[in-house]
Amino acid sequence: MTNIKDIAKMAGVSVTTVSRVINNQPYVSAEKKEAVKRAIEECNYRQNINAVHLNKGKTFLIGVAIPFSNHPYFGLLVEGIANAAVNNNYKLVLFQTNYEESREIEALMMLKHKQIDALIICSRICGWDIIDEYVSYGPIVLCEDARGRRVSSTFIDHYKSFSIALEYLHNKGHHKIGYCIGRKTGTNSKQRELAYRDFCMKLNQPLKPNYIFYDCFNFEDGERVVKRLISMSNPPSALLISSDQVAAGISTCCKEHNILIPNKLALMGFDNQPIAKIMNITTLEIPLVEVGRNLFLQAIENNDSSHQEISVKLIERLTV
Amino acid sequence: MTNIKDIAKMAGVSVTTVSRVINNQPYVSAEKKEAVKRAIEECNYRQNINAVHLNKGKTFLIGVAIPFSNHPYFGLLVEGIANAAVNNNYKLVLFQTNYEESREIEALMMLKHKQIDALIICSRICGWDIIDEYVSYGPIVLCEDARGRRVSSTFIDHYKSFSIALEYLHNKGHHKIGYCIGRKTGTNSKQRELAYRDFCMKLNQPLKPNYIFYDCFNFEDGERVVKRLISMSNPPSALLISSDQVAAGISTCCKEHNILIPNKLALMGFDNQPIAKIMNITTLEIPLVEVGRNLFLQAIENNDSSHQEISVKLIERLTV
Known part of the structure; x- marks a missing residue:
């Protein structure tokens, strides 16, 4: 336009x-x-832009559903989406879902009613039964492995990347490895859990449920993790943490409790957010801005559905 | 609805x-x-939501114009706006302006064409001549002192808060105070410059233009500031920094160059962002989430225009 x-x-x-x-x-x-x-x-x-809409049936609005609006992970994704939108003269309609199904459905309904041209769901809460009801109304793009589905997707192979990280910690001499994650459910969480199970099985270790820390999203959640670690008689010697924010929180709280990193506890984050660089946290880099750009381009593509894997990169710093 | x-x-x-x-x-x-x-x-x-629009002339969409989509300052503002939007069943249309006038005008045009019910401009680039052309089409809400204008505003008194910070540094024994700021122009920047000028005049000091550091937005900009400080024969002993992000960058870079904080250089940030807490940076707290919530409520108000000042709070930590 x-x-x-x-x-x-x-x-x-x-x-x-x-x-x-x-x-x-x-x-x-x-x-x-x-x-x-x-x-x-x-x-x-x-x-008269409305006239353009009636003529072309296009709104030049792309919906973006995110669970939270000020988490750095989603901030970087939205940055990538927004930059691509600016370059292509589109605007974004932001849906903050708080992981409530009804809010995601409201976004899907705007797609159905042609109020947006396409919908990018950065982290999904609705089941496939609901998503499938809306695929015929316009492009739906997901940030998870959705191969075989009638949507497009840009994704990280979280099974593979979690396995790489577990191997790395194991090669560094760690045999008691735990992990911190956000939601229990969700495609990405399930892939990670599977990688962890397979890793334990390969090493002939029983899976210890208390080595898994759920509801870890923000810096503040690190304190809860450290408190639980202190109370454990046989704590893990290394943690794989699905967000650098939480890793930074754990690192800060460990300093307050004189828990030496990496000697007493090794930490490995995910994303390579700016805070990981500032705090010298070893991490698996996910190029989130690039992922966001790709999600946007899939949203305005005419293809029925496309799927693209983005690879991660191990960044060695001082916490392992 | x-x-x-x-x-x-x-x-x-x-x-x-x-x-x-x-x-x-x-x-x-x-x-x-x-x-x-x-x-x-x-x-x-x-x-049929479109039918509702035609009936009520409402879209339940509020436009939000921000210069950058992944700066923590704007992230916190948008968090406040988005939370209030969710609670009131509104969605947001995000305009990333990159501080380009034409992109802000596109947002204003969507207001004119009733594609959004109101427009919040988080940091303005257009002059009042342009804004005034659009005030009759719907509520425009600004995050700057706009008293006397036909818009609504939620604002910080940046003259007052800069003056408080300068006094504080002076009382701590600093006589050579510089400051770091984003844009040279902009209402907020001008208020701060005026406070700095008046402070110098009060102390009978000449204003040193090389004590002012422009284009300071992000963590990365801190490095440039430190390099310039090192090259100066008579550098400031304290810096007032309009963003905690930049203060964090300066602090990190000073450590690398063995510049002791606060002994050799005192730092005072703005906003009280999470990074200021993590890095123990003395700062002036601006409750940005609250500001965002207020901006949203003004956007859906029926009043012609309202103006609300939000006060700041000095948080003493270890960098002064």
Whole structure:
């Protein structure tokens, strides 16, 4: 869609001038006015965006469903999505779901009613039975492995990346490895749990349920983990942590309790967020901005469905 | 507006069940189907949201213009806006402006065309001449002192808060105080510059232009500041830094160059972001989530314009 900036460039005037001409405001020379009108005609610019929608059936709005609006993980994803949206002259409609099914359904209903052109779900709560009801109304794009489904997806192989991290910790001499995760359910969580089970089985170790720490999302959650570790008679010697934020919280809290890192407790985060660099946390880098960009491009693609795996990278620092 | 969740509550069934009835899907008992249909009738729920728009002239969409999508300052503002939106059954349309006038005008045009009910501009680039052209089309809400204008605003008195911070540093024995800021222009930046000028005048000090560091937005910008400090023959002994992110970057870079904080250089941040707590940075707390909530409530108010000042709080830690 041609926008006001393109018109301004074509006419060789400022955007303000274009806006003034469109709105019949004074203080524009006849010469500039003529140039703007010519440019508008040339590229067939419609001021009435609603008319454009009716004509093309497009809103140039892409829905983005995220569970929380100020978690750095989703912040980086939205950054990638928003940058790509700006470059392609789309706007985003943000749905904060708080992981409530009804809010995700509201987003799906906006797709059904053509109020958005496509919907990106950054972390899903609805089951496939509900998603499947809406796939015919427009592109749905997910940030999880959705191969074989009638949606598009950009995903990390969380089974593989968790296995790589567990192997790394094991090779560093750790035999008592636990992990911290956000939700118990969710495709990504289940893949990680499976990798952990298979790893224990391979080493002939029983799976210790108390080595798994759930509901770990934010920096603040690190304190709860450390308190539980202190109370354990046989705590893990290393933790795999599905978010650098939580790893940073654990690291900070360990310092307060004089628990030496990595000697007493090794920490390995995920994402390689800025805080991991600041606090020298060993981590598995997930290029979230790139993932976000890819999600957006899949949303505006005409393909029925496409799937793209993004690979992770081990970043060695000082916490293992 | 009644939503699917309200219907479910009224009918005493799950949201999925409501969705199934609306979409004529199978697997719903006749009893539940009846309950849902009664509930829908009772509250006069329209499935076709577009019809609701045409009837009420409302979209339940609020536009939010931010310069960058992944800066923690704007992340916290959007968190406050998004939480309030969820509670009031509104969705947000996100405009990333990159501080380009044309993108802000696109947002204003969506207000004009009734594609959004109101527009919150978190950091403005357009001049008042442009904003004034759009005030009659719907509520415009700004995050700056806009008293006397035909918009609403939630704001910090940046003149006052900068003055408090300068006094505090001066009382701690600092006579060579510099400051770091994002944009040179912008209402908030100008207020801060004025406070700095008045402070220098009060102390009978000449204003040293090289004590002001511009384009300081992110953690990474801290490195540039430290490099310039090292090259100065008479550097400031204390810095007032308009973002905790930049303060954290300066602190980290000072450690690498063995510049002792606060003995050799005192640092005072703004916002009290999580990183300020983690790195023990003395700062002026701005309750950004509360500011965001207030911006949203002003956007859905029917008042012509309202203005609310939010006060700041000095948090003493270890960098001064």
